[in-house]
Amino acid sequence: MTTSAATSRAPVAVVGCGLMGSGIAEVLARAGRTVLVHEVDDAAAERGRERIGASLARAVRNGKLDEDVRDEVLERVVVGTDLEALAEAELVVEAASEDESVKTDLFRRLDALLVRDDAILASNTSSIPIMKLGTATRRPEQVVGMHFFNPVPVLPLVEVVPSLLTSAETVERVQAVAEDDLGKTVISSQDRAGFIVNALLVPYLLSGVRMLESGFASARDIDAGMVQGCAHPMGPLQLSDLIGLDTIKAIAESLYDEFKEPLFAPPPMLLRMVDAGLLGRKSGRGFYEYSR
Numbered sequence: 001m002t003t004s005a006a007t008s009r010a011p012v013a014v015v016g017c018g019l020m021g022s023g024i025a026e027v028l029a030r031a032g033r034t035v036l037v038h039e040v041d042d043a044a045a046e047r048g049r050e051r052i053g054a055s056l057a058r059a060v061r062n063g064k065l066d067e068d069v070r071d072e073v074l075e076r077v078v079v080g081t082d083l084e085a086l087a088e089a090e091l092v093v094e095a096a097s098e099d100e101s102v103k104t105d106l107f108r109r110l111d112a113l114l115v116r117d118d119a120i121l122a123s124n125t126s127s128i129p130i131m132k133l134g135t136a137t138r139r140p141e142q143v144v145g146m147h148f149f150n151p152v153p154v155l156p157l158v159e160v161v162p163s164l165l166t167s168a169e170t171v172e173r174v175q176a177v178a179e180d181d182l183g184k185t186v187i188s189s190q191d192r193a194g195f196i197v198n199a200l201l202v203p204y205l206l207s208g209v210r211m212l213e214s215g216f217a218s219a220r221d222i223d224a225g226m227v228q229g230c231a232h233p234m235g236p237l238q239l240s241d242l243i244g245l246d247t248i249k250a251i252a253e254s255l256y257d258e259f260k261e262p263l264f265a266p267p268p269m270l271l272r273m274v275d276a277g278l279l280g281r282k283s284g285r286g287f288y289e290y291s292r
């Protein structure tokens with residue numbers, strides 16, 4: 001059973017309460033931290049609260065969390081729409097949509113409003129250079145990548161990504177939060193598109209799409225090959241549907257922009273599916289059909 005710790009430390013903050021931000025807010029609150037969460041409007045804030053509530057309810061149902069601890073955790077998460085409310089945070093983890101202009105604008109505004117000189121600005125970005133976020137602020141030495149995996153409460157990994165300007169102290173502090181507070185395993189990557197995991201995973205997923213596109217094999221046989229033959233929990237096309245084809249396209253494009261390697265270029269089939277809104281599970285259809 002997870003137990004709660006007393007909260008006497010400065011609050012932490014999360015920006016964006018979608019798939020990833022809600023998970024990051026949940027694990028921070030379960031670690032005893034007060035978590036200030038920012039969303040764009042009341043409807044998005046309400047959806048974020050519901051996501052956190054549903055995930056905690058699942059943990060209670062599965063016997064991983066006591067009901068009274070769940071209530072304490074929920075009390076520690078404050079979701080709102082006023083960015084100024086984050087002013088006292090000692091660490092902000094930004095998990096807003098994967099859009100460079102949205103993120104640089106947020107980093108500029110957060111830099112201006114954070115009260116603590118030692119406050120750290122971390123981003124959960126999958127593909128935007130940390131350097132671009134750092135140079136949007138007056139504190140690039142306190143800007144770092146902190147890349148969680150979906151679902152955040154379940155997957156143990158965090159990639160910590162310093163830019164060329166990030167200080168060693170910043171890296172140590174986010175590593176301590178990830179390891180000591182959250183019990184995560186930290187791996188460290190240079191500030192290169194895709195970091196470690198997506199730089200390896202995405203070309204593999206794209207190879208699965210190319211295999212299907214060329215008529216080499218069916219989707220079911222490609223996936224069964226990797227599940228039955230390599231003990232992967234799911235095949236490349238099933239995993240692409242789970243991650244979202246738009247997300248894979250965005251990561252592939254940033255990998256291709258950075259390295260100019262043909263294996264990172266998104267294949268036409270993926271591009272057309274994204275144009276058609278066939279994004280995988282979240283849209284009800286990708287390489288497979290899903291009932292909503």
Ligand SMILES: NC(=O)c1ccc[n+]([C@@H]2O[C@H](COP(=O)([O-])OP(=O)(O)OC[C@H]3O[C@@H](n4cnc5c(N)ncnc54)[C@H](O)[C@@H]3O)[C@@H](O)[C@H]2O)c1
Pocket residue numbers: 015016017018019020021038039040044095096097098099102106124125126127147148149150243247
């Ligand atoms: N989906 C994944 O598997 C995954 C894994 C690791 C990292 N990431 C990264 O995490 C980030 C979020 O991805 P997601 O999958 O949670 O997306 P999502 O679409 O589920 O959530 C994004 C949230 O950000 C909010 N948002 C947008 N602009 C904002 C702003 N200015 N201020 C506050 N909130 C804002 C949106 O309302 C939305 O709720 C992205 O950078 C993505 O690359 C995603």
